[in-house]
Amino acid sequence: MFGLIGHLTSLEHAQAVAQQLGYPEYADQGLDFWCSAPPQIVDHIKVTSLTGETIEGKYVESCFLPEMLANRRIKAATRKILNAMAHAQKHDIDITALGGFSSIIFENFNLEQFSQVRNVTLEFERFTTGNTHTAYIICRQVEAAAKQVGIELSKATVAICGATGDIGSAVTRWLDAKTDVKEILLIARNQERLKNLQDELGRGKIMALDEALPEADIVVWVASMPKGVEIDTKVLKQPCLLIDGGYPKNLATKIQHPDVHVLNGGIVEHSLDIDWKIMQIVNMEVPERQLFACFAEAMLLEFEKLHTNFSWGRNQITVDKMEQIGQASVKHGFRPLLL
Structure with a gap:
């Protein structure tokens, strides 16, 4: 099973989406509340490859908001990412992509030094930034x-x-x-x-x-x-x-x-419809087929049974690895969004 860790673009966006997803207790809350809100699995996903294989995944909402960085809530921001990773691991997700600011925060604040999150020892090989595919x-x-x-x-x-x-x-x-x-x-x-x-x-x-x-x-x-x-x-x-x-x-x-x-x-487009709702919430034009390439990397690694941190560490991406993930991308039906 693959996982996707994401976040919304602003407090206002988060409040609106919380209402849509059935979390009314989150919908009218301010930044202080979101700083303490725990991660949630808010979507269950099915993706079918051009090869005919179908995989399943889960979307983990980290409850991180960019305002946390703007308002110097650095500890809250880093805690959000680590908690979301621990949440994914506790749900036996084999490979999880860190989307949006998640990977940036992880790398910029050197979160690999914090492998213990309460009773969970993070296994970093279960996570990928998705940056090679992007x-x-x-x-x-x-x-x-x-x-x-x-x-x-x-x-x-x-x-x-x-x-x-x-x-x-x-x-x-x-x-x-x-x-x-x-x-x-x-x-x-x-x-x-x-x-x-x-x-x-x-x-x-x-x-x-x-x-x-x-x-x-x-x-x-x-x-x-x-x-x-x-x-x-x-x-x-x-x-x-x-x-x-x-x-x-x-x-x-x-x-x-x-x-x-x-x-x-x-941004990539998949050849077949994906059974999910999360891309509609982040305002993709064709939400049943369009998604962030970093998220698609987790799907590709699940299709290929490469449960490893394929993209990890700053400036470690090689042309050979880009070609490898690119071949898998074409094989399973993903293509770049164009004009």
Whole structure:
């Protein structure tokens, strides 16, 4: 059995969803209540592969909210993720994906040092960040969506915002090794990590965001947009392709221009309907078939009986592992969301 650990996008969103899911005692509560609310299994899932095999899974709502980080409730946030992992393990889930901020919090606050959660000793091999599949899907979106809007990769400059992160570095390695993209622009806050990545690749220009945007034919956004930053479409090339790999996704609502194409990055479509309700709650356009690629990684590992932390640790994703999960993705009927 596979598991998915997720969370909602805001306190307001959480209150509305709690009512829909039949938890009225959660619906009118403020942030203090949500800081103490325990994880809940709120969805039971069935997925059928193109091979004909059907697997089952459970969705664990962690009750984490992004406002916890914004209001410096760090201990509450980290406790949410560890409690959700323990809850999944107690329910004998073989492989569970950490979705959204779950994996970011786990890595940024080094939660692997806290393996004991009350009476549960976490077995980390039961968990995956899902980042390898997410990176693979974003790369395939770059390749396919570029063709849709008439951008030739061999003549294109691709900017990676968040290039030193787990997903960003993996996307960069793939574009370097598996495509003929003309130029890669590397954007991130940590200059030392940027230089290390540039040395590893043997190419790529380190640039600030405002310098990179006018030069980029394609922008892959896999980092949180800094507060107060707005993208002026006048400085972008036309046509330009923006792939929004962040969470929650908001570039499409901020950028409206006929020659600037925004694609929700890291989203896959399944060939067959999935028996679940959770994607409707997070506002997928086709909720019975569309989902986050990180969640799909847990499904793929269950289909393949690879009950292991396939994606784990910062900057450990290789092109070989992306190809491996990519082959499984195609085999079982997942495809990248396109324009």
